[in-house]
Amino acid sequence: MAVAPPKPKDLSLSALRAFEAAARLGGFAAAAEELGVSPGAVTAHVKALEDRLGAVLFQRDAKGVRLTALGQRVLPGLSEAFDHLAAASHHMQAEAAPQLVHIATLPAIAQFWLSPRLPELRRIAPEISVSITAMEAPPNLKRAPYDLCLFFGGSQGTALTEDVIFPVCAPSVAARLRSVADLADVPCLSDTAWSEDWALWLAAAQPEGGIAPRGPAYSLYALAVEEAVNGAGVLIGHEALVARHLAAGRLVAPFAERATTGRSLRLWSAPPAGPAARQVMRWLTESA
Amino acid sequence: MAVAPPKPKDLSLSALRAFEAAARLGGFAAAAEELGVSPGAVTAHVKALEDRLGAVLFQRDAKGVRLTALGQRVLPGLSEAFDHLAAASHHMQAEAAPQLVHIATLPAIAQFWLSPRLPELRRIAPEISVSITAMEAPPNLKRAPYDLCLFFGGSQGTALTEDVIFPVCAPSVAARLRSVADLADVPCLSDTAWSEDWALWLAAAQPEGGIAPRGPAYSLYALAVEEAVNGAGVLIGHEALVARHLAAGRLVAPFAERATTGRSLRLWSAPPAGPAARQVMRWLTESA
DNA sequence: AATCTAGGGTCAGAAAAATTGAGTCTATTA
DNA sequence: TAATAGACTCAATTTTTCTGACCCTAGATT
Structure with missing residues (x-):
C-alpha cells in the first residue's frame, strides 16, 4: 500500500526462458539440455522466477516436476511469445x-x-x-x-x-x-x-x-x-x-x-x- | 564449409532487447533510459549483436544513430516479438x-x-x-x-x-x-x-x-x-x-x-x- | 531387502557478463 | 566561440550466472 520501490523491474528474460523450456519439455534436465546449461542453472532460474512472482509454478517430487494450475495457465502465452522471438531472431540472422x-x-x-x-x-x-x-x-x-x-x-x-x-x-x-x-x-x-x-x-x-x-x-x-x-x-x-x-x-x-x-x-x-x-x-x- | 562449432548459440536476449529499444526509440540514450541501464551498456549490447551477426545495424554519427537498411528490415518483427513477450510476462504476473x-x-x-x-x-x-x-x-x-x-x-x-x-x-x-x-x-x-x-x-x-x-x-x-x-x-x-x-x-x-x-x-x-x-x-x- | 537409476535440490567457488564512470570525440545550437 | 547532446572507449567493478560435486527421494531391478 505504500508508495512502492522506484523501479519495478521486469521479469528476467532468462528466467522466463528457463521456465518455458522446463514446462514445455516436462523437466528441468531436458530444459537444461535444450538451453545448453547445467540443470542447476535451470533450477535456480525457475526458483528465482517463483520467488519474484510469489507463486509456485512447478510441483516437485522425486520423480520429476509437474506444472501447477498457474503454470499451465501461463505456459501457452509464454511459449507463443518465445516462438515469435525465435522466429524474429532467425529472420534477423537470415537477413544479416x-x-x-x-x-x-x-x-x-x-x-x-x-x-x-x-x-x-x-x-x-x-x-x-x-x-x-x-x-x-x-x-x-x-x-x-x-x-x-x-x-x-x-x-x-x-x-x-x-x-x-x-x-x-x-x-x-x-x-x-x-x-x-x-x-x-x-x-x-x-x-x-x-x-x-x-x-x-x-x-x-x-x-x-x-x-x-x-x-x-x-x-x-x-x-x-x-x-x-x-x-x-x-x-x-x-x-x-x-x-x-x-x-x-x-x-x-x-x-x-x-x-x-x-x-x-x-x-x-x-x-x-x-x-x-x-x-x-x-x-x-x-x-x- | 567445415563441420562447424558444436553449439551455435542463439542471439543474446539482452542484446536483442537493447537493439530493439534503441531502434524503436531512435537512440541509445533513450533505450538506456527505458531499460533502466546506462548508455554504455546499450552501446555494448548493440555492438555485441552487430559483431555476432557480422553486419551493421546502426549508422552512427555525432548527432545520433540511424537504422541501416538491415536494421529497418528486422525491427518490426523483433518489436512484435517483444510486445508478445511483455504481454505474456504481464499476464503471468497478473495470474500469479x-x-x-x-x-x-x-x-x-x-x-x-x-x-x-x-x-x-x-x-x-x-x-x-x-x-x-x-x-x-x-x-x-x-x-x-x-x-x-x-x-x-x-x-x-x-x-x-x-x-x-x-x-x-x-x-x-x-x-x-x-x-x-x-x-x-x-x-x-x-x-x-x-x-x-x-x-x-x-x-x-x-x-x-x-x-x-x-x-x-x-x-x-x-x-x-x-x-x-x-x-x-x-x-x-x-x-x-x-x-x-x-x-x-x-x-x-x-x-x-x-x-x-x-x-x-x-x-x-x-x-x-x-x-x-x-x-x-x-x-x-x-x-x- | 538391497541396489540401481532418473530426476531434483543445494551450495560454494568460479567464470562470465553486465554495468558503471570517467574521459573523448564531433556535429549542432546558442 | 562556447555549450550541448549524443555516442564511443576502456578499465575496473559489481552482479549474475554457471558449474561441479554433493545429497535426497521414489520407483525399478536384483
Whole structure:
C-alpha cells in the first residue's frame, strides 16, 4: 500500500526462458539440455522466477516436476511469445547473412553423405556458405537456428532415399564368409543407436532365424565404419553412408540380401526458407 | 564449409532487447533510459549483436544513430516479438497475483491525490493491494508492467477532473494580498515541469497583463506545496493536488479567478485489465 | 531387502557478463 | 566561440550466472 520501490523491474528474460523450456519439455534436465546449461542453472532460474512472482509454478517430487494450475495457465502465452522471438531472431540472422545456410544432421550423415557432396556444391554455388552442426536428434525448428534438417525417419519434408541396410566388410574379411551362417564366427559391428539393424536384416535374409550376431557396438557410426574398413569385423551398413567406401572398394557387401528399415533419409527446411536454403535443398535433392 | 562449432548459440536476449529499444526509440540514450541501464551498456549490447551477426545495424554519427537498411528490415518483427513477450510476462504476473494492482502516476498525483484515497479503498476492498510507482511521464503500456496509469493530459482512457489552477498560499500570506497586482511583491512558487502555469492563470485573471510573477521553481511539486504551506510565497496550485490542504485550511485561495490548463486528470488501463484493476479503476473514477 | 537409476535440490567457488564512470570525440545550437 | 547532446572507449567493478560435486527421494531391478 505504500508508495512502492522506484523501479519495478521486469521479469528476467532468462528466467522466463528457463521456465518455458522446463514446462514445455516436462523437466528441468531436458530444459537444461535444450538451453545448453547445467540443470542447476535451470533450477535456480525457475526458483528465482517463483520467488519474484510469489507463486509456485512447478510441483516437485522425486520423480520429476509437474506444472501447477498457474503454470499451465501461463505456459501457452509464454511459449507463443518465445516462438515469435525465435522466429524474429532467425529472420534477423537470415537477413544479416543471406548466403549462409545452417544444416542440422546426424554426425554419420554429416561425415559420410553430406560432407562428400560439399565440394561439388561449392563449385556450383560458390557464393553460398554451408555450416553443418551434428546432433543426435532433429532440433525443434521453432527454436533452433537451423535452415535445413537432414535425418532418418519422421515424415517431414521430402524423402531423398530409402534407408537400405546390408552387411559390409573389408575385402579380406569377406573372403572368409561363404554363407550368412558364417556371421556367427566374426564380430558383427553395429551402432548403439541403431541396435535393431542386425535383427532387421537377418529377418529379411534368413527368415528361419537361428543366427545371433555378436560384436561390439559403437556410439559413433564413424568409429564402426573405421573398424570395418580396418578389417575388425562385419558392419551392418546403411547404404547412404557406406556408398563411398563401397565405390572405392574399401568395403564390399558379402551378401546380396538387402533390407529396409522402413525409414528414409529426409530433408526439410525451417519456414520461411530463403533463396540460398532453397537452392541447397534443391541441389541435395537432385544429388540423391 | 567445415563441420562447424558444436553449439551455435542463439542471439543474446539482452542484446536483442537493447537493439530493439534503441531502434524503436531512435537512440541509445533513450533505450538506456527505458531499460533502466546506462548508455554504455546499450552501446555494448548493440555492438555485441552487430559483431555476432557480422553486419551493421546502426549508422552512427555525432548527432545520433540511424537504422541501416538491415536494421529497418528486422525491427518490426523483433518489436512484435517483444510486445508478445511483455504481454505474456504481464499476464503471468497478473495470474500469479490477481489482487495486486500496479499504478503508474506522477509523483505529485501519487502524494496529493492518490495516496489520500487509499485508506478508503483499502476499507472497501481489503483484498486488493495497490502498488504505486511514481514517474515523470506515462509509461509505454505495451512494455511496462503497470495495470493503471494516472496522468495529466493525453487522450487515453477517461477524464476524471479538469486540471484547474489558481494561486494558493498560507493564510498568513493571503492576508497581505489585496489584489492580483500584489503578486508582484511576493515570491510566486511554481513547478519546473509546469512553468507555464502562472502565465496561463494570469491570462485568465488579468487579461490586460502587466504582471510578471517571480519566484523559485521546484523540480518536485511536493516541495513547492510544502514551501507554500510554510508561508514561503504563493503557489500556482492544481486543484486536484491542493484540495486537501484547502479543506484543512493550511492553504487558502486568495483570488477567486480560476483557469484551466486544457488538460485533464486521466485514468487508463493496460488491456486486458483484470477484475481487481477494473474495480480500482471504477472506484477511483467515482471518487473523483 | 538391497541396489540401481532418473530426476531434483543445494551450495560454494568460479567464470562470465553486465554495468558503471570517467574521459573523448564531433556535429549542432546558442 | 562556447555549450550541448549524443555516442564511443576502456578499465575496473559489481552482479549474475554457471558449474561441479554433493545429497535426497521414489520407483525399478536384483
